[in-house]
Amino acid sequence: MSNFQVKRSDEDQLSSLRVAGFLDAHTAPILEREIQKLLDEGRFQILVDFADLGYISSAGLGVFMGFIEQIRTNGGDIKMCRMNTKIYRVFDLLGFPTLYDIVDDLETAREKFFQTSLNKGSQDNQK
């Protein structure tokens, strides 16, 4: 009955989480569990696709803040893309764009990961 979903898809080292619906204090634990699972599997390159997200509150922002340190310590990152203007405004209001890469489309977001992981032997530069 919850109006929030996460759809995960893995592609080499990169895991994408496509979030949909409302991300608030009620649904934030769903996203939290999904990210925790990635970290448990040793996957630290995380792309969050906001294309279908309609709402975010500080409880949703808190999920990203709660993991970012551990992820970066492990050489990973959270990058974000496809936010509608309403969602972006909340991130922007709090200065989050200085801390996270937030880009328009999926392709740019992927490229940003490949750039950063080049020196770790990226074999995924075909496209």
Added chain:
Amino acid sequence: MSNFQVKRSDEDQLSSLRVAGFLDAHTAPILEREIQKLLDEGRFQILVDFADLGYISSAGLGVFMGFIEQIRTNGGDIKMCRMNTKIYRVFDLLGFPTLYDIVDDLETAREKFFQTSLNKGSQDNQK
């Protein structure tokens, strides 16, 4: 700010009203005015297209009941089409399908008008 609209289009003697949004006690007067205007212009062949209507209450049904006698006395009719199942259920619950022609698509509704107006010299049977 009201979540109800009526779009009228005339085609020979037939006037179509395309209703959209919520038809309740707040918005019923809008539809009432639109139908009154048709009658004032002597237009009694009225096709109501429900394709974009999301909700109807008894106040909406009352609009049709309020005019049907006058319309039929003047040789006209209200015919209805393209109701979604939720809207149709309300009409059905009250037995309205015995009183009104309610059909699936615009074409069938138009044909029903042309059938009835044949003996009044319909010159509009080209299509």
Added chain:
Amino acid sequence: MVKSKTEYKLRIPSQTENLELIRAFVGLVANKVGFSEDDIGKIELATDEACTNVIKHAYDPKDQKALDVAIQIDYQKFTVLVTDHGKGFHPDEIKIPDMKEYLAELRVGGLGIYLMRTLMDEVDYKIRPGLSNQVRMVKYFIDKDDSQLVQKRDRK
């Protein structure tokens, strides 16, 4: 899924422009407890009809007061209470229309209470004129159509 007894209350000005908000309120709560789209639609419509009656009949038009909608949820049923503080009326004297006659005579109006009774499992009134007038509408979580509840639904 549903807590033992939960209550949701809405108090708003008695104006038709608030019907949309009322439907959203009952619709969201009905959705939360797991009713089907179909049942949600019925609850929204029955509540709209009860509130439309308050807005149209309970108060002097130039003296619009508050309208209360409460939802009570227990393990077996969803109850909507619509309360006004207006002049009241005699529910027993309201003739529920015979729809065949109604349509044959091209009557207008008088469908609200009929719809409420048709859409919900139980509908009853508690009238205390000037104090509070309340209609109580119940929908059970399990459809009891073929149990003893049918008699309640079918009363005139």
Added chain:
Amino acid sequence: MVKSKTEYKLRIPSQTENLELIRAFVGLVANKVGFSEDDIGKIELATDEACTNVIKHAYDPKDQKALDVAIQIDYQKFTVLVTDHGKGFHPDEIKIPDMKEYLAELRVGGLGIYLMRTLMDEVDYKIRPGLSNQVRMVKYFIDKDDSQLVQKRDRK
């Protein structure tokens, strides 16, 4: 368009699953009085943050009580009142974060009140522990960004 003084009230169980309903409630009323999509979004978010705080902080988790959201509308402003009957707190002791430091230190939480103050024109608390704790958030119909109201918005 707006009546002289109008009030809308919602009372619901203090649970995160009701945040969606709360947002729909304030959003529909804010839409009705003519706010832009942008302002509606701000009012919804600020109200969500205030209610999330009640749900998370006001009551003992095993003793969830009611949460009240009221909207008052007069000719010049839209006021949201969120009231709980929980333990209360000292709003003056809550440090509003400096976002530069916050982000540099990768802190977590503590953004709710900051957001409320950023999104609304006025935010203040009336705390009476055990009785009622109320946050009052105001949005003016005319954006007074370049008037004397800015000082209120910018206070720490």
